Amino acid sequence: MALDKNQIAQRIAKELEHNSYVNLGIGIPTLVANYIPKGIDIEFQSENGVLGMGPFPFEGEEDPDMINAGKQTITTLDGAVLFDSATSFAMIRGQHVQLTVLGAMEVSENGDIANWKIPGKMVKGMGGAMDLVASADNIIVAMMHTNRAGESKILKECTLPITGVNCVKKVVTNLAVLEVTEKGFKLLERAPSVSVDEIISATKADLIIDGEVPEMNI
Amino acid sequence: MINKVVDNIEKALEGVENNMTFMVGGFGLSGIPENAIAALSKMDVFGLTCISNNAGVDDFGLGLLLKRKQIKKMISSYVGENAEFERQMLSGELKVDLIPQGTLAERCRAGGAGIPAFFTPAGYGTEVAEGKEVREYKGKPHILETALNADFAFVKAWKGDTAGNLIFKGTARNFNPLMAMAGKITVAEVEELVPAGELDPNQIHTPGIFVQRILQGEKYEKRIEQKTTRKRN
Numbered sequence: 001m002a003l004d005k006n007q008i009a010q011r012i013a014k015e016l017e018h019n020s021y022v023n024l025g026i027g028i029p030t031l032v033a034n035y036i037p038k039g040i041d042i043e044f045q046s047e048n049g050v051l052g053m054g055p056f057p058f059e060g061e062e063d064p065d066m067i068n069a070g071k072q073t074i075t076t077l078d079g080a081v082l083f084d085s086a087t088s089f090a091m092i093r094g095q096h097v098q099l100t101v102l103g104a105m106e107v108s109e110n111g112d113i114a115n116w117k118i119p120g121k122m123v124k125g126m127g128g129a130m131d132l133v134a135s136a137d138n139i140i141v142a143m144m145h146t147n148r149a150g151e152s153k154i155l156k157e158c159t160l161p162i163t164g165v166n167c168v169k170k171v172v173t174n175l176a177v178l179e180v181t182e183k184g185f186k187l188l189e190r191a192p193s194v195s196v197d198e199i200i201s202a203t204k205a206d207l208i209i210d211g212e213v214p215e216m217n218i
Numbered sequence: 219m220i221n222k223v224v225d226n227i228e229k230a231l232e233g234v235e236n237n238m239t240f241m242v243g244g245f246g247l248s249g250i251p252e253n254a255i256a257a258l259s260k261m262d263v264f265g266l267t268c269i270s271n272n273a274g275v276d277d278f279g280l281g282l283l284l285k286r287k288q289i290k291k292m293i294s295s296y297v298g299e300n301a302e303f304e305r306q307m308l309s310g311e312l313k314v315d316l317i318p319q320g321t322l323a324e325r326c327r328a329g330g331a332g333i334p335a336f337f338t339p340a341g342y343g344t345e346v347a348e349g350k351e352v353r354e355y356k357g358k359p360h361i362l363e364t365a366l367n368a369d370f371a372f373v374k375a376w377k378g379d380t381a382g383n384l385i386f387k388g389t390a391r392n393f394n395p396l397m398a399m400a401g402k403i404t405v406a407e408v409e410e411l412v413p414a415g416e417l418d419p420n421q422i423h424t425p426g427i428f429v430q431r432i433l434q435g436e437k438y439e440k441r442i443e444q445k446t447t448r449k450r451n
Contacts (some may be wrong), residue, residue: 037444046389048245048246048248048389048392049245049391050388050389055448056446056447056448057447057448058448058449059447059449059450060447061447062442062446062447063388064247064390064440064441065248065376065388065389065390066388066389067245067248067389067443067444071245071246071247071248071299071444072443072444072445073445073446082386082388082389082391083391084279084323084386084391084392084395084396084423085271085323085392085393086320086323086326086327088320088323089319089320089324091321092320093339093340112343114447117345120308123304123307123308123314124293124296124297124298125296125297125298125316126295126296126318126319127295127296127314127318128295128318128319128320129316129318129337130318130319130321130344131320131321134338134339134340134341134342135339135340136236151345161344161345162343162344163344164342164344165342165343177285
């Protein structure tokens with residue numbers, strides 16, 4: 001069975017390392033915060049100027065001066081800190097944030113990512129994505145394996161304007177976990193009951209398959 | 219003490235002219251200078267270039283100036299919240315420079331700090347890098363970005379004193395301190411204006427030297443763009 005969005009987030013949560021600073025993008029990445037494994041301490045950074053982001057506020061306690069990068073109302077946890085946008089991107093560009101989880105429209109086998117523009121159709125802007133992908137040590141993409149038209153978002157080369165080059169380290173989709181290696185995508189895990197053949201036929205890039213491919217443990 | 223107080227928004231906007239470049243603080247609708255935007259949207263001032271992370275929504279924030287077609291060019295990082303904006307951009311009525319958010323912040327900071335340009339890795343290999351000088355540092359390619367300045371910077375703070383010192387609240391800080399530094403005339407509107415001496419100098423975020431005019435703001439709506447809550451157990 002292919003994973004749903006929450007299960008993709010749950011699988012990515014297993015990648016979180018103890019005592020690390022993490023930036024979560026909009027969409028599926030935001031859900032990762034719901035699945036932090038026990039014993040793992042994480043501080044979430046939001047690029048609009050907060051470190052130590054907490055859950056959504058209780059009804060009636062929303063504060064217009066306390067939002068995340070998706071403009072959603074949030075709370076802060078003990079030890080949180082607030083800062084301006086230049087300081088925020090100093091944390092990001094200066095590689096003080098260890099992990100970035102982002103959504104994407106396309107990822108290519110050399111680790112390029114496209115997620116900010118569909119020429120002539122959708123131009124919303126890159127927000128902080130270009131700064132994040134240019135600098136983060138570890139970038140994991142969370143996305144569906146195919147787009148609404150059923151076409152693979154995993155490609156040999158991106159067709160859309162790219163956000164960054166050679167930056168994605170891992171991709172977790174509803175079908176598979178892929179690692180970006182120097183030789184291309186390596187299939188690390190498959191979704192429960194999804195066969196390797198099904199993944200190959202849903203993917204428009206070569207996959208490196210090394211022996212038995214285990215099922216994801218969700 | 220140098221007194222920076224102006225009595226009303228009309229005085230704060232004295233000198234605003236057609237075809238000027240403005241910086242406008244805020245992230246989404248959080249921390250935007252509501253009083254300045256509302257007053258500008260009633261003035262006959264057109265052909266503006268606005269440097270602001272976002273472009274408001276259709277009926278609030280910079281959306282008010284877009285609706286009256288007062289803006290000829292926007293310099294932003296993300297504009298996805300505004301249908302009128304998207305329409306004007308796709309039809310070519312509005313010029314738009316989309317730039318990475320960290321680059322935008324740093325270009326404002328650099329403009330205020332007397333640094334004319336800097337190299338950043340953000341945007342290398344993308345459309346953003348087209349026509350820009352590339353240099354390798356520590357084995358990694360970087361692109362040259364230039365500083366931004368503005369004729370006016372409009373910022374919003376939580377508290378301010380008569381000397382122009384500012385304290386921000388929560389994530390409403392965002393671009394405000396950086397833009398305050400980069401305006402030829404920086405207009406700060408505050409929720410609470412206090413006499414100089416009342417704010418603890420240790421706690422001030424923006425020193426008054428960056429602020430030319432300060433005023434007590436009024437009628438803040440502080441609209442929430444995405445209200446998200448959780449249930450009490």
